[in-house]
Amino acid sequence: MKIFEVLNKYDIKPEELDSFTTRREAFKKLTNFGKSIAFATIPAGVLAASTQSASAAHIPTVLDVLNFALTLEYLEGEYYTKGINTPGLIPAGKDMAIFKTIEKHEVDHVAFLTKVIKSYGGTPVAKPTFDFTAGGMFNPFNNYEEFLILAQAFEDTGVRAYKGQAGKLIDENSVLTAALQIHSVEARHASEVRRLRGLKGWITQANIGAGVPAAAQAVYIREDNLIQGGVDVTTVTPIGPDGITEAFDEPLTKEEVLTIAGLFIA
Amino acid sequence: MLKPNLSEEMTSGLDLQRGNRRNFLKFSGVAIASTGILLSGCQEVLDILPKPGKKPSKQAVPLGKGDIGILNYAYTLEQLEAAFYLMVVANPYSGMSQTEKVLMEDLKNHEVVHRDFLKAALGKDAIIDLSFDFSSVDFSSRASVLATAKTFEDLGVAAYNGSGQLFVSADLLLIAGKIVSVEARHAAAIRSIFDSDPTSFAGSDVIDSNGLDRAFTPDMVLEAAAPFIKNKIIANQLPTS
Numbered sequence: 151m152k153i154f155e156v157l158n159k160y161d162i163k164p165e166e167l168d169s170f171t172t173r174r175e176a177f178k179k180l181t182n183f184g185k186s187i188a189f190a191t192i193p194a195g196v197l198a199a200s201t202q203s204a205s206a207a208h209i210p211t212v213l214d215v216l217n218f219a220l221t222l223e224y225l226e227g228e229y230y231t232k233g234i235n236t237p238g239l240i241p242a243g244k245d246m247a248i249f250k251t252i253e254k255h256e257v258d259h260v261a262f263l264t265k266v267i268k269s270y271g272g273t274p275v276a277k278p279t280f281d282f283t284a285g286g287m288f289n290p291f292n293n294y295e296e297f298l299i300l301a302q303a304f305e306d307t308g309v310r311a312y313k314g315q316a317g318k319l320i321d322e323n324s325v326l327t328a329a330l331q332i333h334s335v336e337a338r339h340a341s342e343v344r345r346l347r348g349l350k351g352w353i354t355q356a357n358i359g360a361g362v363p364a365a366a367q368a369v370y371i372r373e374d375n376l377i378q379g380g381v382d383v384t385t386v387t388p389i390g391p392d393g394i395t396e397a398f399d400e401p402l403t404k405e406e407v408l409t410i411a412g413l414f415i416a
Numbered sequence: 417m418l419k420p421n422l423s424e425e426m427t428s429g430l431d432l433q434r435g436n437r438r439n440f441l442k443f444s445g446v447a448i449a450s451t452g453i454l455l456s457g458c459q460e461v462l463d464i465l466p467k468p469g470k471k472p473s474k475q476a477v478p479l480g481k482g483d484i485g486i487l488n489y490a491y492t493l494e495q496l497e498a499a500f501y502l503m504v505v506a507n508p509y510s511g512m513s514q515t516e517k518v519l520m521e522d523l524k525n526h527e528v529v530h531r532d533f534l535k536a537a538l539g540k541d542a543i544i545d546l547s548f549d550f551s552s553v554d555f556s557s558r559a560s561v562l563a564t565a566k567t568f569e570d571l572g573v574a575a576y577n578g579s580g581q582l583f584v585s586a587d588l589l590l591i592a593g594k595i596v597s598v599e600a601r602h603a604a605a606i607r608s609i610f611d612s613d614p615t616s617f618a619g620s621d622v623i624d625s626n627g628l629d630r631a632f633t634p635d636m637v638l639e640a641a642a643p644f645i646k647n648k649i650i651a652n653q654l655p656t657s
Contacts, residue, residue, distance in 0.1 A: 317589055338603060338618040378594070
């Protein structure tokens with residue numbers, strides 16, 4: 151889609167953009183157009199085209215990553231869907247608005263990843279049966295503080311999980327970009343949930359955060375890394391180690407993530 | 417390499433966002449108009465942006481090509497953000513709460529780390545220290561500072577999201593990934609303290625119906641950032657796929 155087609159679609163003449171009053175109108179039209187793009191669904195023709203690429207050598211890896219991501223999104227989606235539908239759990243007002251937003255995104259991610267997997271000729275994994283008590287260790291739907299703690303752990307894990315998979319998508323640009331676009335949404339969620347709990351939105355050293363059980367340490371291992379791309383960052387900046395570790399989020403491997411998520415799969 | 421074929425909305429969105437003046441207007445409409453102090457149309461949008469027609473007076477800066485070019489592009493944005501938050505911390509706006517002081521100090525620290533790290537990682541290939549123009553920002557005004565911070569953080573997220581696919585090196589892609597999620601954490605925090613809408617941390621102005629954040633091309637991002645950068649940034653050797 152080229153810009154002039156956009157302008158045509160909304161009857162905007164390029165020269166009109168130069169006068170302020172019509173620019174004002176153009177803002178409105180172009181903004182609306184941006185929205186209509188964002189809310190479009192994947193066209194069937196594109197899906198057919200992707201199936202042809204399903205034979206390329208890297209596609210099984212791409213599908214593997216997508217199904218891994220889907221598993222995590224199932225977990226998050228069901229967790230928040232249960233949370234917002236448990237009477238008396240989430241305080242009405244700000245907190246409920248936040249979790250309804252997060253829930254919507256996770257459910258949207260499930261639907262999106264499912265479509266993408268199918269578009270590449272793959273089979274979306276089935277939704278596991280979840281046990282959010284982790285065999286009786288947690289009680290998130292009866293205790294809001296525990297609900298928040300697990301939400302924090304899931305979001306921070308989600309950020310690390312996507313980051314750890316990005317390199318495997320490097321030969322499939324469109325999927326890589328989409329994964330990055332999900333990754334930053336998970337990071338926005340993580341920041342918000344942490345701040346709801348009175349923590350900073352970012353991870354200092356490998357601290358699990360006040361109130362989080364030590365069992366969750368696996369979520370934060372290696373977040374205290376100070377070496378990036380072979381550079382000892384402490385030697386190139388006046389900022390101290392806390393700030394350095396906050397400035398970089400670290401990846402988790404698929405196996406590490408599945409160990410964490412596996413606690414909640416019945 | 418296979419052509420992107422997953423999501424026309426995404427690729428067409430990127431095409432749409434390839435830099436030119438009208439695309440920038442669209443960006444302004446979406447991002448700048450959502451900064452919260454802009455409630456009634458475009459005069460405010462134009463007010464917040466530096467006036468057009470200002471000629472760069474400083475040295476032109478080519479970013480280079482390949483992965484180095486992309487890293488220099490990131491280094492450009494991190495220099496901009498670091499310079500901005502250094503100003504914010506040095507000139508606290510009136511009524512800055514203790515919580516907000518801590519937040520601004522953190523953001524300053526993180527962006528300085530990103531800047532210093534990228535400079536070191538680039539070594540002799542690093543671009544020069546850029547000169548910035550923050551004349552459009554009223555550093556004494558909470559609304560002006562936070563609106564600018566929000567714009568920069570959201571822009572940073574969209575920039576890294578859009579440039580990940582341009583890397584050849586998976587190691588560099590990972591490092592960019594380590595940075596972008598911190599920018600997204602920042603964006604959420606700034607939105608959370610600034611916007612009255614409790615859902616703004618991941619608001620529908622930046623997250624689409626698939627639950628995807630924005631991804632912008634370098635041209636788009638640099639056009640949006642240009643009013644704040646005195647040097648002319650030359651990005652014509654950057655990879656496009």
